[in-house]
Amino acid sequence: MNIIEAVHIKTASVREKADVVVVGSGAGGAVMAYELAAAGKKVVLLEAGPYVPSTAFNENYADMFDRLFVDKARQTNVDGDLNILQGSCVGGSTVVNATVALRVPDWILEQWHEEFGVEGMGPAELGPKFDLVEKRLWIHANQPHEINQNSQLMKRGCEALGWSVRPTPRNIKNCALAGYCMAGCRYDRKQSMLVTYVPWAIEKGARVYADARVEEIRMEGGRATGVGAVIRDPRTGRMKATLVVEADAVVLAAGAVQTPLLLLKNGVANSSGQVGLNFSCHPSLNIIGVFEAVVKGWEGALQGVLCDEFAPDDKGGVLFQGACPDAFLLNGFSVPGIGSECVPLARRADHMTNMVQLNHDANVGRVYLEDGMKKIEYRVSPEDRERMRKGFKAGARIWFAAGAKEVVLPTIIPTVLRSEKDLDLVDDMPMEPGDLSMLSYHPQGSCRMGADPAKTVVNSWGQCHDVPNLVVADASIFPTSVLVNTQLPVYVAATHFADLMNQEPERYFG
Amino acid sequence: MDNQGPNPLSGVTRRDLLKLTLGAGALGLAAPLLPGCGPAPDAPARPANFSHLSDLEYAVFHKAAPVVLPPPGDGLPDYRQVPVFDNLDRFFGSFPDPVRKQVADGLRLFEYGAIVIGWHFRSFTRLSDDDARGYILRWRTGNAVQKAVYQVLTRALISCYWQAPVTWKSVGYAGPLYLRETIPSLGNAPLPTE
Numbered sequence: 001m002n003i004i005e006a007v008h009i010k011t012a013s014v015r016e017k018a019d020v021v022v023v024g025s026g027a028g029g030a031v032m033a034y035e036l037a038a039a040g041k042k043v044v045l046l047e048a049g050p051y052v053p054s055t056a057f058n059e060n061y062a063d064m065f066d067r068l069f070v071d072k073a074r075q076t077n078v079d080g081d082l083n084i085l086q087g088s089c090v091g092g093s094t095v096v097n098a099t100v101a102l103r104v105p106d107w108i109l110e111q112w113h114e115e116f117g118v119e120g121m122g123p124a125e126l127g128p129k130f131d132l133v134e135k136r137l138w139i140h141a142n143q144p145h146e147i148n149q150n151s152q153l154m155k156r157g158c159e160a161l162g163w164s165v166r167p168t169p170r171n172i173k174n175c176a177l178a179g180y181c182m183a184g185c186r187y188d189r190k191q192s193m194l195v196t197y198v199p200w201a202i203e204k205g206a207r208v209y210a211d212a213r214v215e216e217i218r219m220e221g222g223r224a225t226g227v228g229a230v231i232r233d234p235r236t237g238r239m240k241a242t243l244v245v246e247a248d249a250v251v252l253a254a255g256a257v258q259t260p261l262l263l264l265k266n267g268v269a270n271s272s273g274q275v276g277l278n279f280s281c282h283p284s285l286n287i288i289g290v291f292e293a294v295v296k297g298w299e300g301a302l303q304g305v306l307c308d309e310f311a312p313d314d315k316g317g318v319l320f321q322g323a324c325p326d327a328f329l330l331n332g333f334s335v336p337g338i339g340s341e342c343v344p345l346a347r348r349a350d351h352m353t354n355m356v357q358l359n360h361d362a363n364v365g366r367v368y369l370e371d372g373m374k375k376i377e378y379r380v381s382p383e384d385r386e387r388m389r390k391g392f393k394a395g396a397r398i399w400f401a402a403g404a405k406e407v408v409l410p411t412i413i414p415t416v417l418r419s420e421k422d423l424d425l426v427d428d429m430p431m432e433p434g435d436l437s438m439l440s441y442h443p444q445g446s447c448r449m450g451a452d453p454a455k456t457v458v459n460s461w462g463q464c465h466d467v468p469n470l471v472v473a474d475a476s477i478f479p480t481s482v483l484v485n486t487q488l489p490v491y492v493a494a495t496h497f498a499d500l501m502n503q504e505p506e507r508y509f510g
Numbered sequence: 511m512d513n514q515g516p517n518p519l520s521g522v523t524r525r526d527l528l529k530l531t532l533g534a535g536a537l538g539l540a541a542p543l544l545p546g547c548g549p550a551p552d553a554p555a556r557p558a559n560f561s562h563l564s565d566l567e568y569a570v571f572h573k574a575a576p577v578v579l580p581p582p583g584d585g586l587p588d589y590r591q592v593p594v595f596d597n598l599d600r601f602f603g604s605f606p607d608p609v610r611k612q613v614a615d616g617l618r619l620f621e622y623g624a625i626v627i628g629w630h631f632r633s634f635t636r637l638s639d640d641d642a643r644g645y646i647l648r649w650r651t652g653n654a655v656q657k658a659v660y661q662v663l664t665r666a667l668i669s670c671y672w673q674a675p676v677t678w679k680s681v682g683y684a685g686p687l688y689l690r691e692t693i694p695s696l697g698n699a700p701l702p703t704e
Contacts, residue, residue: 001698054695055695058686058688059685059686059687059688059689060686062597062669062673065604066604071606071609072604072605072606074604074605074606074609076609079654079658080654080657080658080661080662081654081657081658081661132704135704136699136702173696173699174696176687176693178687178688178693179687180686180687186688186693186695187693187694187695187696188695188696188697188698189696191699195696195697195698195699196698196699199698199699200699200701200702203701294682296682296683298683326683327672327677327678327681327682327683328669328672328673328678328683331668331672331677331681332665332668332669332671332672332673333665333668333669338577338578338646338647338664338668339576339577339578339579339580339581339643340580340581340584342580342668343580343581343584343585343586346580346586346672346681347584347585347586347680347681348681349681349682349683350681350682350683373608412650412657412660412661413650413651432654433654433657434654434656434657434658434661435657437661
């Protein structure tokens with residue numbers, strides 16, 4: 001692929017001129033780059049991470065953490081009890097996500113309109129854009145052969161309880177059933193940005209840089225005039241060159257952690273004081289079932305079915321997704337306890353199933369800089385603790401209804417339930433900071449979108465209220481948690497903003 | 511609930527971290543001078559080819575390993591036959607600088623905290639195996655900083671154990687699929703035509 005990497009740079013400084021410079025090549029940036037380039041704009045797309053071709057994906061998570069993830073998958077909140085996973089490579093998090101592609105529920109889009117004054121992003125307006133992206137990325141509900149034993153058991157449990165369960169929609173073409181989605185799809189079956197919108201943007205004339213971390217948003221007279229970046233050799237970390245891109249418009253799509261940090265570092269677009277606030281992250285919790293029979297939950301497609309019985313906020317605001325990682329992730333990170341405490345469980349990893357409990361959390365977190373260093377503050381709100389407890393009980397009931405002999409909850413002190421009679425234990429489970437083992441695959445909300453410039457960072461056109469030619473097109477704009485996995489919502493938001501930029505150029509380019 | 515200003519918990523968090531840094535610094539400076547409070551004299555030497563773990567960190571992990579990892583004879587591979595410490599050294603080399611410093615502070619606090627936490631009057635690496643186990647478990651129910659250090663200490667060891675392919679067979683995991691099956695790549699998707 002025609003990507004400019006540090007290894008290709010021969011001079012100490014590089015300059016580019018473009019109509020639009022896009023920062024970040026993940027779900028938001030790749031879509032913006034393609035849509036704008038396809039409309040005839042001269043586009044430069046910058047990615048801080050390296051270009052890693054899929055032939056290098058070796059299905060070994062320990063290796064891929066180092067090569068494909070932000071901070072080598074060691075990014076955490078300040079308390080250290082929330083591991084925030086984001087991709088850092090060409091294609092961004094879409095390279096390392098689990099392929100779940102769900103639409104934002106209508107009630108959430110309506111809430112954005114009613115509570116935050118968001119215009120033009122209701123279910124009717126975005127519906128055709130969801131249709132378009134779903135077609136392009138082969139998004140379809142899993143076929144029977146894509147529902148592995150792990151998800152078959154989850155489906156059985158849900159059906160026994162009479163709870164809504166359905167095949168998970170995924171952006172995948174002829175799934176190879178390898179199960180290593182989160183380590184990158186070696187077979188290019190996952191329709192990530194690496195194999196779709198990024199090469200499409202290049203085909204339409206976009207220039208794409210890897211290893212280029214943007215440090216500066218260049219401003220003049222209240223407008224953005226481009227960006228300044230540093231190109232580093234990804235193997236040594238040494239600076240290779242500086243890169244300046246002059247542009248008529250700047251699109252930030254670096255994700256809900258890096259985008260606000262870039263704005264804060266440059267003191268841009270923050271007259272509201274809201275940049276970096278309202279961070280939410282869908283804290284995700286693994287609920288493990290242990291069965292009498294061998295399951296090998298890691299064999300087959302990673303994501304099989306989902307239970308949306310409790311998805312509406314008034315029913316709990318949690319989603320359950322059947323997904324069992326390999327033995328390294330399962331025993332290395334999910335099975336609680338130490339020494340002889342965890343051995344009886346760890347020894348039966350091939351008898352285990354797993355579901356991920358996704359929580360529609362409150363926007364209580366904050367992303368900021370302290371002494372120039374990134375900080376992510378996030379503690380589960382009291383309301384969300386109760387949401388989680390209810391979720392644990394429901395998840396455990398699913399596994400017991402499927403025939404599990406034990407259910408293991410994601411607590412630091414091992415919590416093993418042996419029957420439904422033990423569900424009351426959940427009420428007394430400690431849930432102070434550090435008591436749970438939480439993951440976040442979906443950071444969002446840190447540059448909130450809305451009509452009021454005093455309370456939000458960007459408007460309904462994706463423009464920063466303070467800087468009309470500075471657009472944010474990633475999950476940081478979501479006014480509330482979207483409940484579902486963020487990739488499809490971001491693809492569609494970016495498609496929408498790119499359409500607006502193409503249809504109303506005077507609004508953006510002045 | 512929305513966050514319309516600085517999180518009220520942020521002060522607590524920063525104070526916790528400040529305490530951690532100051533505590534680690536003060537204990538790290540003073541404790542080794544007290545009788546019985548320096549690192550254990552019989553602690554194994556860090557292998558010469560290790561480049562990321564410090565001597566103290568290696569000693570702490572070495573002491574914690576028999577408590578944290580599967581005991582020999584429990585049906586899983588003996589950790590002494592698994593390259594846990596090689597993996598740990600590489601793992602520590604992968605931390606971003608600020609995180610690496612926090613981890614170092616946390617482990618130093620853990621080592622010397624044993625002097626006053628539980629009043630052992632000696633550092634962690636000098637504790638008996640039973641006391642070492644009790645001390646580790648005490649951190650899991652401590653304050654937020656202690657729980658974070660407990661997680662780093664135990665998850666680093668456990669994940670570095672399970673990272674080794676030699677452990678996979680014991681739980682029926684065959685490892686990467688591409689090493690066993692040839693599955694063609696589909697390459698880049700064609701440009702949309704609509």
